[in-house]
Amino acid sequence: MGNVKKSPWLLHYDGSSCNGCDIEVLASLTPIYDAERFGVINTGDPLQADIFLVTGGINHQCQGVVKQLYDQMPNPKVVVAVGICACTGGIFKETYNILGGVDTTIPVDVYVPGCAARPQAIIDGIVKGIDLFQRRSDERDRLIKEAKKNGKVTDEVMAEIDARINQIKVDPSVKAPEDAGKIKEIPTGGSEE
Amino acid sequence: MSYKKTSFLEFASESMKNLFSKPVTTTYPLEPAVYPERSRGHVEIDIDQCISCGLCSRSCPPGALTVSMPNGTWTINRFDCIQCGYCVEKCPKKCLKMVPGYQTPEPSKAEETFKISEEILKQRAEAKAKAMELAKQKAAEAAKAKAAAAAKAAEAEKTAPAEAKPEA
Amino acid sequence: MISLETVVPFLICFPVIVAVLMFITRNSKVRAIFAYVGAVAIIAAVGFLLVDWVTNGCQPVALFVETETINHVILVAEIVLMFVVTFLCFKYKKYWISILSIVPTCMIAYVDLRGPKLEEMHHVYLDHLSILMCVIVGLIGSMIAIYAVGYMDGYHKHHTEFKDRTYYFLTVLFLFLGAMFGFVTSSNLLWIDFFWELTSVCSFLLIGYTRTDEAINNSFRALWMNLFGGTALAVGIVYAAYVAGTTDLQTLVALGVLKQPAAVLPIAMIAFAALTKASQLPFSTWLVGAMVAPTPSSALLHSATMVKAGIYILFRLAPGMSGTETGLMVSLVGGFTFFIMSIFAVEQTDGKKVLAFSTLSNLGLMTACAGVGVPATVWAGVFLMVFHAVSKSLLFQDIGATENSLHTRNIEDFGGLLHRLPKLASCMFIGIVGMFLAPFGMLFSKWATLKSVIDSKNIILVLLICFGSATTTLYWSKWLGKLIQNPSEDKEVKDVTKTGEYISLYIHTAIMIAVTILIPTASLIYVNPLVTELFGTSTDVMSKSVLYTMVAMLILAFLVPFLAYLFTKNQPTKVDLTYMNGVNSGDNKGFVNAFGETTKMELGNYYFDDTIKTGKMMKYAQIALAVWIVVMTAMAIVKGGAF
Amino acid sequence: MNTNYIRIIAVLAYVILAPILGAFFDGLDRKISARMQRRVGPPITQPLHDLKKLFAKENVNVNKAQSFLILSYLVGTLIAGALFFSGGDMLMSIFLFSTSTMFLYFTCMVATSPYSTVGANRELLQALAYEPAELLTAVGFYLAVGSFKSLDIVSGKWSAILFLPGFFVAFVFILTIKMRKSPFDESTSHHPHQELIKGITSDLGARNYAIYTLTEYYENMYMLGVVALFFVNSNPWSYLGAVVAIFVLYFLEILIDNSSARVKSGLMIKQAWWVTFIAAGLNLLILMLIK
Amino acid sequence: MGKRSVIPFGPQHPVLPEPIHLDLVVEDEKIVEAIPSIGFVHRGLEGLVTKKDFNQMTYIVERTCGICSFGHGMGYVETIEDIMKVEVPDRAKYLRTIWFEMSRIHSHLLWLGLMADAFGFENLFYQAWRIREKVLDMIEMTTGGRVIFSVNKVGGVIKDITPEMQAKILDDLKEVEAETKRIATTFLNDYSVKSRLCGVGILTKQQMIDLGCTGPFARASGLNNDIRLRGYEAYKDLDLEPCISTDGDCYARCDVRIQEIFQSIDLIRQACAKIPAGDIAVPVKGNPNGEAFVRLEQPRGEAVYYVKANGTPHIDRFRLRTPTFANLMGLCEMLKNTELADVGILAVTIDPCISCTER
Numbered sequence A: 001m002g003n004v005k006k007s008p009w010l011l012h013y014d015g016s017s018c019n020g021c022d023i024e025v026l027a028s029l030t031p032i033y034d035a036e037r038f039g040v041i042n043t044g045d046p047l048q049a050d051i052f053l054v055t056g057g058i059n060h061q062c063q064g065v066v067k068q069l070y071d072q073m074p075n076p077k078v079v080v081a082v083g084i085c086a087c088t089g090g091i092f093k094e095t096y097n098i099l100g101g102v103d104t105t106i107p108v109d110v111y112v113p114g115c116a117a118r119p120q121a122i123i124d125g126i127v128k129g130i131d132l133f134q135r136r137s138d139e140r141d142r143l144i145k146e147a148k149k150n151g152k153v154t155d156e157v158m159a160e161i162d163a164r165i166n167q168i169k170v171d172p173s174v175k176a177p178e179d180a181g182k183i184k185e186i187p188t189g190g191s192e193e
Numbered sequence B: 001m002s003y004k005k006t007s008f009l010e011f012a013s014e015s016m017k018n019l020f021s022k023p024v025t026t027t028y029p030l031e032p033a034v035y036p037e038r039s040r041g042h043v044e045i046d047i048d049q050c051i052s053c054g055l056c057s058r059s060c061p062p063g064a065l066t067v068s069m070p071n072g073t074w075t076i077n078r079f080d081c082i083q084c085g086y087c088v089e090k091c092p093k094k095c096l097k098m099v100p101g102y103q104t105p106e107p108s109k110a111e112e113t114f115k116i117s118e119e120i121l122k123q124r125a126e127a128k129a130k131a132m133e134l135a136k137q138k139a140a141e142a143a144k145a146k147a148a149a150a151a152k153a154a155e156a157e158k159t160a161p162a163e164a165k166p167e168a
Numbered sequence C: 001m002i003s004l005e006t007v008v009p010f011l012i013c014f015p016v017i018v019a020v021l022m023f024i025t026r027n028s029k030v031r032a033i034f035a036y037v038g039a040v041a042i043i044a045a046v047g048f049l050l051v052d053w054v055t056n057g058c059q060p061v062a063l064f065v066e067t068e069t070i071n072h073v074i075l076v077a078e079i080v081l082m083f084v085v086t087f088l089c090f091k092y093k094k095y096w097i098s099i100l101s102i103v104p105t106c107m108i109a110y111v112d113l114r115g116p117k118l119e120e121m122h123h124v125y126l127d128h129l130s131i132l133m134c135v136i137v138g139l140i141g142s143m144i145a146i147y148a149v150g151y152m153d154g155y156h157k158h159h160t161e162f163k164d165r166t167y168y169f170l171t172v173l174f175l176f177l178g179a180m181f182g183f184v185t186s187s188n189l190l191w192i193d194f195f196w197e198l199t200s201v202c203s204f205l206l207i208g209y210t211r212t213d214e215a216i217n218n219s220f221r222a223l224w225m226n227l228f229g230g231t232a233l234a235v236g237i238v239y240a241a242y243v244a245g246t247t248d249l250q251t252l253v254a255l256g257v258l259k260q261p262a263a264v265l266p267i268a269m270i271a272f273a274a275l276t277k278a279s280q281l282p283f284s285t286w287l288v289g290a291m292v293a294p295t296p297s298s299a300l301l302h303s304a305t306m307v308k309a310g311i312y313i314l315f316r317l318a319p320g321m322s323g324t325e326t327g328l329m330v331s332l333v334g335g336f337t338f339f340i341m342s343i344f345a346v347e348q349t350d351g352k353k354v355l356a357f358s359t360l361s362n363l364g365l366m367t368a369c370a371g372v373g374v375p376a377t378v379w380a381g382v383f384l385m386v387f388h389a390v391s392k393s394l395l396f397q398d399i400g401a402t403e404n405s406l407h408t409r410n411i412e413d414f415g416g417l418l419h420r421l422p423k424l425a426s427c428m429f430i431g432i433v434g435m436f437l438a439p440f441g442m443l444f445s446k447w448a449t450l451k452s453v454i455d456s457k458n459i460i461l462v463l464l465i466c467f468g469s470a471t472t473t474l475y476w477s478k479w480l481g482k483l484i485q486n487p488s489e490d491k492e493v494k495d496v497t498k499t500g501e502y503i504s505l506y507i508h509t510a511i512m513i514a515v516t517i518l519i520p521t522a523s524l525i526y527v528n529p530l531v532t533e534l535f536g537t538s539t540d541v542m543s544k545s546v547l548y549t550m551v552a553m554l555i556l557a558f559l560v561p562f563l564a565y566l567f568t569k570n571q572p573t574k575v576d577l578t579y580m581n582g583v584n585s586g587d588n589k590g591f592v593n594a595f596g597e598t599t600k601m602e603l604g605n606y607y608f609d610d611t612i613k614t615g616k617m618m619k620y621a622q623i624a625l626a627v628w629i630v631v632m633t634a635m636a637i638v639k640g641g642a643f
Numbered sequence D: 001m002n003t004n005y006i007r008i009i010a011v012l013a014y015v016i017l018a019p020i021l022g023a024f025f026d027g028l029d030r031k032i033s034a035r036m037q038r039r040v041g042p043p044i045t046q047p048l049h050d051l052k053k054l055f056a057k058e059n060v061n062v063n064k065a066q067s068f069l070i071l072s073y074l075v076g077t078l079i080a081g082a083l084f085f086s087g088g089d090m091l092m093s094i095f096l097f098s099t100s101t102m103f104l105y106f107t108c109m110v111a112t113s114p115y116s117t118v119g120a121n122r123e124l125l126q127a128l129a130y131e132p133a134e135l136l137t138a139v140g141f142y143l144a145v146g147s148f149k150s151l152d153i154v155s156g157k158w159s160a161i162l163f164l165p166g167f168f169v170a171f172v173f174i175l176t177i178k179m180r181k182s183p184f185d186e187s188t189s190h191h192p193h194q195e196l197i198k199g200i201t202s203d204l205g206a207r208n209y210a211i212y213t214l215t216e217y218y219e220n221m222y223m224l225g226v227v228a229l230f231f232v233n234s235n236p237w238s239y240l241g242a243v244v245a246i247f248v249l250y251f252l253e254i255l256i257d258n259s260s261a262r263v264k265s266g267l268m269i270k271q272a273w274w275v276t277f278i279a280a281g282l283n284l285l286i287l288m289l290i291k
Numbered sequence E: 001m002g003k004r005s006v007i008p009f010g011p012q013h014p015v016l017p018e019p020i021h022l023d024l025v026v027e028d029e030k031i032v033e034a035i036p037s038i039g040f041v042h043r044g045l046e047g048l049v050t051k052k053d054f055n056q057m058t059y060i061v062e063r064t065c066g067i068c069s070f071g072h073g074m075g076y077v078e079t080i081e082d083i084m085k086v087e088v089p090d091r092a093k094y095l096r097t098i099w100f101e102m103s104r105i106h107s108h109l110l111w112l113g114l115m116a117d118a119f120g121f122e123n124l125f126y127q128a129w130r131i132r133e134k135v136l137d138m139i140e141m142t143t144g145g146r147v148i149f150s151v152n153k154v155g156g157v158i159k160d161i162t163p164e165m166q167a168k169i170l171d172d173l174k175e176v177e178a179e180t181k182r183i184a185t186t187f188l189n190d191y192s193v194k195s196r197l198c199g200v201g202i203l204t205k206q207q208m209i210d211l212g213c214t215g216p217f218a219r220a221s222g223l224n225n226d227i228r229l230r231g232y233e234a235y236k237d238l239d240l241e242p243c244i245s246t247d248g249d250c251y252a253r254c255d256v257r258i259q260e261i262f263q264s265i266d267l268i269r270q271a272c273a274k275i276p277a278g279d280i281a282v283p284v285k286g287n288p289n290g291e292a293f294v295r296l297e298q299p300r301g302e303a304v305y306y307v308k309a310n311g312t313p314h315i316d317r318f319r320l321r322t323p324t325f326a327n328l329m330g331l332c333e334m335l336k337n338t339e340l341a342d343v344g345i346l347a348v349t350i351d352p353c354i355s356c357t358e359r
């Protein structure tokens, strides 16, 4: 049914990051990168969000929060882990307080590497997430239609459908835009390390 | 009080000006991004230069690198690398390079492995064998020389006992 | 065949008899039966009155022309009343208040015995307005009497610190009913004065019921303010008797309409007296203080009926006041009271106080309507009066019953009442909605008020009403919101409300809804003639298109939520945790706080106690309005050429 | 009979077109705002995509009563607006609007959560701020035209604005409050970075939020309808004038939104009341004197 | 009775980019009690000394915080250099100063944006961050990173600024200066902005001293506490007049930070003019042994670094006392008797950096 991919709303949560990735997430919304071009709204409210952007690793205290926020989001939804910390725990994974990346707590669909993750990378991550979001939404609609044919759609049926759609993975054929990255032609004098 | 003068809708003129000027938004991802040359995007390896010494992997702060000498591989987990550039600094062969262009986001945290080409490995093995042989030869020669020297010394001792010390 | 000639005396005397029975019966069961029977009898009598009058063709009826003996009886009673008041004043060392009783009584007695010979006149006058008042007093009064029997039982169970004097309470309540009937049916100012004083004293006695210091203080404040009004009334009567040569209210108003100078002062004085009774500024404090009395008296005297006596008189005077300084004085006092009291109501947490301030506020609106004194405003005012009487009576009773069950009447403790005391809360909900939301009549009356006030070109009043409506919405909505919340302390509450109380509550609720639906009919067959009687001209405030609007409103308020409920009932839905920044403690009842423990959810409404300082602002308002009244009265007198 | 057809058509147009126009205006708003911020911004159809998305999502409630209350809010607003556009009584439609706002308030209160509750309380404050001006606007029309009925107002000989400049000022002032735009986005803001996050809409699940948005469109279109009422008269050209006025005004709203901080609720009430009191009050005084 | 509400403010609160939590008890919207709690971003960074050697720690300490990452790295290496008695070349000192001031500009612009966001001024937020991007571009051009610079090492810096780069920086700074001026007038003059800032959260100089607050936050109350006057790195050669205001409210803090942006621009210009040629690092041999303290003026105030080393590559102790940690006390004090609407502003006004506070 719905063409949902034009309206991905973000929920950003700062797990245990150093701030570097957070400010880059914010920067990706500012005029230069303007993620709102893709219909992105940085909503603060899990109940209305589609894409969960988590920066930073997971520690003992924020684990519950991350889990709860994820549970509060209505299906279909996508989780994007932004930054090395969110991917693996990064530089802090060996400390006593960090459990690891976001995938220690909730299923992660897209990993955005970088320390800090660049705005471009974050946009790419979102773009991949959007695609998955659309696929999950389509699948959800299909399953509901099917379920309707088979009888009443109860809350349990819905729960089962939602569990199923969350299994869908990112289609590997969807390429994020090639990031060959041109070199800026500004005077640099080269690197001299 | 050091408050400056008050004006209403101070920013309105700025907003209007903005409205009629071009947006600063880049067209990424339609067009590729532009990075300055020094931009620390990702680590590249000129694998054939690598000697599998392992210095990089030992110095990598998050432990994103694994180096295997026997297989001749150099493995990086790009989802673990913080692009600090310390490995680049440490590498004795200067075969690592920090280049612009970040690692693209992926649905899984795959590692990337580089293998030193068989040819070079073979070459190296050969070189090593050669070197070993050379060393052996050298050792043999040295031993020979030593023996010769010793004999000479012994001879000399007989002739000039005060000169013997440095060779011992 | 029972005739009007007998029903009216019955209505006045029968409650007094019941009162005596209440006083002498010390068995609560028996007393209850007497009370029920009395109440039913009163309703029946009012029914007879209505039927009789309607079969007479709904024409104004004047009765009791020759009443020498009754006049004397009433005079004696008034003197007795004076002695009672004086005694109580001396007992509680409030000597000076007794002067306010002695002086007017002497004046009235003098006029009665030694005054000028007045022309023959009737003493009882029944028209649409007085019949309406009778119906209101009879219906609400008897139901509150029934309610009071149950309520007082619960009240003393929960307030063990007060001596149980239920017999006394019920006595005064019935006595008051008699006085009230007398008041609304009389047209002779001398009679009116007596019943006036009687209601004041009843109110005084009920306020002081608990005999705490606060209650006594408040009761005396109510007493002196009302007696002060009574004194003004007496002055007006004496002046009318000597200068205008009449003590008949109708005649006086007729003189006023003709702009006779002689009528100016009496009308101003009576209007002033009415302001005290309706507890308008600067006399509003007594009604606020009266809230210490047990709730039935608040419901009956201090919102549904006695204070309406002031409004009733103002309506009567309206044609005579229209366009005069008195009218201006009254309308602005009313408008200002409406506005400022609605602000004060915002600050209150005590439910009963909110009701008190809201009552004051609405009385202000009615006063303003009367003060403007054109047919359309009186039309609106009559509707305001009816709706207000029903819904306030309902609310007061409800809050009383709620307090008995919940042991608090703080609105902040009413969280989730709709789940905890569903029956009481539903009635409360309807009562509150009735006060300000579509489709209930109160809103309708406000519409009409605004329209007619614009027509009368009273700009200040227009502004006051517009701003006051906004604050009114605020304090009622807050309360409603509280009722429907679902707070963490879902403690089981035992509903101790008696059947008698529920009967009264349900009937009130039913009346509210019925009257709302019947607005167009009521307007056509009753209120329009009422206004015509008062003014001699008729007005048609309700046009047909308003009727359509009514229908739209009814649909909006009842059908839409119902259909929406049916529509959404079966939608699959996930019930989620509420949004608490991600730290809900596993449910919606609290969150994990700074110490890793669970903090219980607490949600409060806004009260603005930083901005609204009721006490201080009340003083300023009182002073300002006192000055206003004095100035305007003086102007009225000077302009009227009385001196 | 002729007017009855017009009435029906107007109502149908409102019911069908208001959400579309509302979304269009919203899209325009977002685009122009973005440009004022030197961004490209979303496409102008973005609000429609958002609505579609929100309806496609799972239905989430924090309290089961929410769904029917919010639906009542929508339908209530619809009825109130329909009353207005059918040429009906303006004052009554204002009352109906406040009744339907009550449904929104209830929706937030039943959620029983801190942000919704504070948002709901703020919503009441907003109502407190704008209600006098709203009522006075109706009063103004009544004085100018002699009727509360919008049909009578549009068929006047002169545009009401000629008599009601002060009321217009007051109304425009509260328009910002009604549309929940900065500096008066107290109860909820279109940008969630405020102390209340999403305020009244905090606990609305995706679908309920979609209904809320729709209702907001209906309400905005009603408000713009009132703006138009200031301008139209029996002359058809005046309709063009009204359209121009609406666009100019809407643009001004966007400009103000993009050039001011959110003020505190106390200041909002104070300002709204003073502006209403002075602008509308003066106008009222003059009107009453000359009429 | 009743009528109070308890509001969980944070950890997931868009006004706070970082997770902290406040239990707010409000009456109407007046705050009667505010209890902060932290720990959502505690990572245990200081504990990593046992696992990483002192050179690796440079990169780790940088990641204390993504905003003042450069300062943290610099504070750490200075401490080690202090212990090892390494004399850093002058050019390196100037380079460090330039980068440090750049990071101050970007931090303050970021703060201005967040502040605008907190009082609901979207556009201003966007414009502040748009200007900030220019600074980030300079940083990326010279160091290769946008927010994490990774150019410090024990003994100097890793990268040099070429003359071409220097020219470009000076050029771009002009633009940054002009654009900042344009948004600054809105921050300082606009009526709606002033209605949110003036007189809000007043703290006196004495209170600042008693609470131990630092940085621009304390300078806005008239406290002259700029650690840069100590003259570390190149500051001893540069003209530096601390920016001080006396009102002690949010407006004054805004004012001070705006002044500091211009001051930093000026400092960079001075440094570029005076920078000597020469090496950018000296080789360092061996391991540190001993202990040292270093104090720095970070954008948010005084940060203190402490290292105790034992002669092995793994140092014994590393401790960091951050400015936000000191200023949080000020926040708690300010929150008393303010309004809910002010919470966001007050929280932002100390320029909280939780990730460094909790590390």
Ligand code: SF4
Pocket: A016, A017, A018, A019, A020, A021, A022, A055, A056, A082, A083, A084, A085, A086, A090, A091, A114, A115, A116, A117, B082, E063, E066, E148
């Ligand atoms: S990935 Fe790097 S920049 Fe991002 S939060 Fe972790 S340490 Fe900070």
Ligand code: SF4
Pocket: B043, B059, B060, B061, B062, B063, B064, B065, B076, B080, B081, B082, B083, B084, B085, B086, B087, B088
């Ligand atoms: S750049 Fe840093 S993190 Fe990445 S591999 Fe090299 S040393 Fe490791």
Ligand code: SF4
Pocket: B045, B049, B050, B051, B052, B053, B054, B055, B056, B057, B067, B074, B090, B091, B092, B093, B094, B095, B096
């Ligand atoms: S340090 Fe250089 S040479 Fe040694 S293993 Fe690493 S890449 Fe290869």
Ligand code: SF4
Pocket: none
């Ligand atoms: S350092 Fe802090 S977190 Fe650790 S035990 Fe002590 S109090 Fe707890």
Ligand code: SF4
Pocket: A018, A019, E064, E065, E066, E067, E068, E069, E072, E300, E324, E352, E353, E354, E355, E356, E357
């Ligand atoms: S204050 Fe701390 S967390 Fe924030 S940017 Fe600075 S170092 Fe990072």
Ligand code: SF4
Pocket: none
């Ligand atoms: S070290 Fe300081 S902060 Fe920590 S527990 Fe001791 S006194 Fe408290």
Ligand code: SF4
Pocket: E064, E065, E067, E068, E069, E071, E072, E298, E299, E300, E301, E303, E322, E323, E324, E352, E353, E355, E356, E357
């Ligand atoms: S507060 Fe801490 S983390 Fe933030 S800038 Fe200052 S020193 Fe760095």
Ligand code: SF4
Pocket: E357
């Ligand atoms: S010293 Fe400070 S930062 Fe360190 S554990 Fe104690 S309180 Fe926390």
